[in-house]
Amino acid sequence: MRGAGAEATKRRARPFRADITERLARGEHLVLYGPLGSGKSTFLCTLHARLRREGRPCAIADATIRLGDMTQAFARAYPEVDIAGLTQRRTRARLAAAAELRAGVLLFDHVHRLNTAMTGFLHGLRGGLAGIILAVDVDGPRAREALRACYPALSLVAMPRSSARQLRTYLHAAGPTVASDLTPAQERQILRAARGRPGWVRLCALLLQEDRYWHGKMLYVAVLCTDTEIALRLGRPPFLSSATQNLQSNSPPDR
Incomplete structure (x- = not known):
């Protein structure tokens, strides 16, 4: 099938x-x-x-x-x-x-x-x-x-929706070094949030390379997807306030 x-x-x-x-x-x-x-x-x-x-x-x-x-x-x-x-x-x-x-x-x-x-x-x-x-x-x-x-x-x-296979190709093509660190569950969560939108996936792959979404091997997928949606609507990456930057420096439980 x-x-x-x-x-x-x-x-x-x-x-x-x-x-x-x-x-x-x-x-x-x-x-x-x-x-x-x-x-x-x-x-x-x-x-x-x-x-x-x-x-x-x-x-x-x-x-x-x-x-x-x-x-x-x-x-x-x-x-x-x-x-x-x-x-x-x-x-x-x-x-x-x-x-x-x-x-x-x-x-x-x-x-x-x-x-x-x-x-x-x-x-x-x-x-x-x-x-x-x-x-x-x-x-x-x-x-x-x-x-x-x-x-x-x-x-x-x-405009026809892109298939999950196409979206996965866009994700790994735009960020090959970081996308390889994604677990299958993280990848599925990102592709679900994309809703068949290749432009969303390409932008997400660019943000994925930034350190602020990672803590070791842990990826804050929900924050990444939210920032991608904001960046897509603004036409640029979302502005990070100093409070947000301080929040990102905290430990994962505090965050």
């Missing part, structure tokens, strides 16, 4: 990438959603590199907060279009005409919320040949329902 499950995972993983590529080639607009650290940014970067190698117009916006971020990414996808001296509105119109002649793909990462101008930009491209992906952080069923209400006209695509 374990072998059959692994084969099924492989069969699901291949069609996901192929299906996304085919839908973008048809000019579809997709919303790729999943929790923080689920691999959306990594997937977009990989897709961007692949499309560029194939010679297809493509650009990625690392952060999509306002319409100007979308316009700049659109211009990077078609650098041959002369937009010098044009207003943003005329710039987008000229780029849209180029997209109808030569199909391209626009990837917008870390989309917080679309305002009216951004929605109008996307609506104007729906008749063209520019495929679009909006990557949105969503965690939990309530957030998914809110997402459907925010993007009723776009197709929603869930």
Whole structure:
């Protein structure tokens, strides 16, 4: 059964990438959603590199907060279009005409919320040949329902969860010297806390190498997982106050 499950995972993983590529080639607009650290940014970067190698117009916006971020990414996808001296509105119109002649793909990462101008930009491209992906952080069923209400006209695509085998590979690849010291129980606890998120595991592996989580061979797994979640949401390792540092210098029972 374990072998059959692994084969099924492989069969699901291949069609996901192929299906996304085919839908973008048809000019579809997709919303790729999943929790923080689920691999959306990594997937977009990989897709961007692949499309560029194939010679297809493509650009990625690392952060999509306002319409100007979308316009700049659109211009990077078609650098041959002369937009010098044009207003943003005329710039987008000229780029849209180029997209109808030569199909391209626009990837917008870390989309917080679309305002009216951004929605109008996307609506104007729906008749063209520019495929679009909006990557949105969503965690939990309530957030998914809110997402459907925010993007009723776009197709929603869930980022697939990574298998335990894949997560274990990420864990040992990111911290090979320290991960080898993990007991099977500690490793299982970390993988359960990851909830199928490869980005979470990579960040956890980096924090795992810091001495403050270790006392000899004892690992404070709960503290490590909590700090990883905080660091993922902050975009950086959590700040340690002097009180916390003093606490870490105490003996394990005191802690």
